[in-house]
Amino acid sequence: MSREEIDAKCYDVVMGVRESVIDAFVEKIPIVGFFVSTAKNIKSQTLQRRYEMWQYKVGERLATLEDAVFDTLGENETFTTAFVKTSELAAQSNEKKMECLANALLYIAQNGIKEDYMIIFLNNIAKYSLSHLMVMQYFYNPTKYYPDSTLVMASPLEPFYKMFPRCETDIMATITSELKADGLFNDDMEALIGATYPFIKRTSKLGDKFIEFFGLNEIEL
Numbered sequence: 001m002s003r004e005e006i007d008a009k010c011y012d013v014v015m016g017v018r019e020s021v022i023d024a025f026v027e028k029i030p031i032v033g034f035f036v037s038t039a040k041n042i043k044s045q046t047l048q049r050r051y052e053m054w055q056y057k058v059g060e061r062l063a064t065l066e067d068a069v070f071d072t073l074g075e076n077e078t079f080t081t082a083f084v085k086t087s088e089l090a091a092q093s094n095e096k097k098m099e100c101l102a103n104a105l106l107y108i109a110q111n112g113i114k115e116d117y118m119i120i121f122l123n124n125i126a127k128y129s130l131s132h133l134m135v136m137q138y139f140y141n142p143t144k145y146y147p148d149s150t151l152v153m154a155s156p157l158e159p160f161y162k163m164f165p166r167c168e169t170d171i172m173a174t175i176t177s178e179l180k181a182d183g184l185f186n187d188d189m190e191a192l193i194g195a196t197y198p199f200i201k202r203t204s205k206l207g208d209k210f211i212e213f214f215g216l217n218e219i220e221l
Contacts, residue, residue: 047091050098054090057102065109073109078118082108085122096130096221103215113213121213124182131167132175134221136184138163139202140211159199184210 062070073079086101093101104121107113125133138145138160145163161167179185184207203211211217 050091050093051087053095054087054098054102057098058105061102061106062109064106069109076109078112078115079105079108081115082118082122089122089126092126094130096133096219097125099219100125100133100214100216103218104213107213107215117209117213120182121210124184124210125214128178129175130221131171132179133216133219134164134167135160135172135175135179136203136207136211137216137221139185140208140217141201142199179207183207 062073065073082105086105089101090098104118108118142159145159160172161169176185184204185202186204
């Protein structure tokens with residue numbers, strides 16, 4: 001399959017997913033003048049802009065592939081599944097999460113991935129906020145933010161709050177608990193290293209793969 005044919009196929013898939021997602025959304029809205037008007041505005045403006053942005057981000061990344069790799073995408077079942085799923089998620093995502101989703105497509109095209117990992121990671125990012133992703137970035141490599149790793153602090157989150165003051169303390173416990181429950185943080189990290197050494201990597205092997213899959217360290221949140 002030629003690059004032009006794959007381009008056309010990808011465009012058709014994005015457009016098909018866009019229409020199905022938008023139509024499903026509109027059907028759930030009560031048939032009352034105000035809601036119908038709002039739904040039409042969302043369909044023609046907000047969701048349209050999101051899909052145009054999504055098409056651009058995907059095309060930008062796939063254009064970097066070697067021809068031999070690109071030409072196999074049309075027959076790649078895993079890539080096709082990921083393409084449809086990420087296009088659906090793009091309708092619910094802000095620009096930063098779209099970048100993560102587009103990076104995931106590029107990762108699959110270049111490296112492949114087992115379906116279990118792909119489904120788990122896509123389900124995770126669908127429910128995560130940008131704060132979840134910022135926590136993952138930070139605890140993957142704390143010394144990137146604090147080169148002097150000999151400092152001793154009262155809590156591993158103390159330097160995080162200094163770096164990211166806009167993160168609210170009252171939800172951070174929930175975020176870290178969710179990341180641990182999803183296997184992206186080491187469950188025994190506090191017992192293993194103690195709270196007074198905040199600059200030690202805390203992401204698990206699964207968490208490291210999550211970061212690699214979404215190219216998370218390449219994105220400024």
